[in-house]
Amino acid sequence: MRQRQTLIRLFTEADLRADRPVALTAAQSHYLTRVMRRGAGDSLLLFNGRDGEWRASLASVGKRAMAAWPAEQTRPQPPAAGPWLVFGLLKKGPSELIVEKATELGAARISPVRTARTAAERVKDARLTAHAVEAAEQCERLDLPRIAPLRPLDAVLAAWPTERRLLVAAERAAAPPLATRLLREPSPTSHPDGLLIGPEGGFDDWELDRLRELPFCSLVSLGPRILRAETAAIAALACWQSLAPAGAFDARQQVE
Numbered sequence: 411m412r413q414r415q416t417l418i419r420l421f422t423e424a425d426l427r428a429d430r431p432v433a434l435t436a437a438q439s440h441y442l443t444r445v446m447r448r449g450a451g452d453s454l455l456l457f458n459g460r461d462g463e464w465r466a467s468l469a470s471v472g473k474r475a476m477a478a479w480p481a482e483q484t485r486p487q488p489p490a491a492g493p494w495l496v497f498g499l500l501k502k503g504p505s506e507l508i509v510e511k512a513t514e515l516g517a518a519r520i521s522p523v524r525t526a527r528t529a530a531e532r533v534k535d536a537r538l539t540a541h542a543v544e545a546a547e548q549c550e551r552l553d554l555p556r557i558a559p560l561r562p563l564d565a566v567l568a569a570w571p572t573e574r575r576l577l578v579a580a581e582r583a584a585a586p587p588l589a590t591r592l593l594r595e596p597s598p599t600s601h602p603d604g605l606l607i608g609p610e611g612g613f614d615d616w617e618l619d620r621l622r623e624l625p626f627c628s629l630v631s632l633g634p635r636i637l638r639a640e641t642a643a644i645a646a647l648a649c650w651q652s653l654a655p656a657g658a659f660d661a662r663q664q665v666e
């Protein structure tokens with residue numbers, strides 16, 4: 411247990427199997443050798459979102475490149491069980507913050523959307539993914555959230571699987587608190603809820619009217635104050651994970 415805390419964890423795209431070497435990227439090799447001063451023979455943990463977590467030994471290949479030899483699986487891959495986050499795209503910094511925190515808080519999917527009042531127009535998918543990778547490595551998560559490309563909210567709603575609830579965070583609306591809603595009707599383990607957060611300017615009235623009419627949508631409140639959109643996303647996910655159905659986040663407990 412103590413040792414686990416000191417081991418570096420890295421995400422890799424490669425398959426993880428006993429004694430099948432994993433080539434580390436130049437950035438990972440640099441980080442391990444130059445920043446963290448690790449070398450051949452040292453242990454680290456690897457995960458790829460499919461094969462669980464593996465303890466591996468570092469080996470040098472060439473002057474700068476490193477490889478890792480998986481030795482034993484330390485945790486099996488848990489099923490993806492987190493909520494889906496849909497958020498009105500914000501500027502670069504706050505959007506990246508949302509992805510980082512949503513990864514820590516267990517979101518299984520993250521979809522930035524364009525709404526009537528979104529001001530930001532573009533997002534670099536690769537930057538968002540990089541933030542998700544870093545957050546997953548740090549928080550001991552064993553998978554990455556799926557980050558969808560930026561789409562109009564309408565397109566996301568049109569493709570929404572209707573058996574999955576979409577809880578719409580709406581300030582200034584007569585809506586029950588998210589926690590009350592989750593306690594009364596827990597999120598089904600087979601298809602955890604979606605959470606929808608508006609952009610800085612909030613939703614337009616016609617958007618909220620439209621959302622109210624969709625059978626899978628319900629409006630919820632996050633408390634009496636008007637939160638910044640990024641705060642609202644983090645607050646909603648924190649509330650959701652603290653009330654998540656037993657089993658959704660207990661894969662680690664099964665092993666330890």
Ligand code: SAH
Nearest residue numbers: 579580581607608611612631632633637642
């Ligand atoms: N500019 C708007 C506020 C938008 S806040 C206004 O002044 O009216 C940005 C988003 O965060 C909102 O669209 C909503 O999804 C969420 N949000 C912020 N505070 C909230 C609250 N108290 N309850 C529910 N959602 C909230």
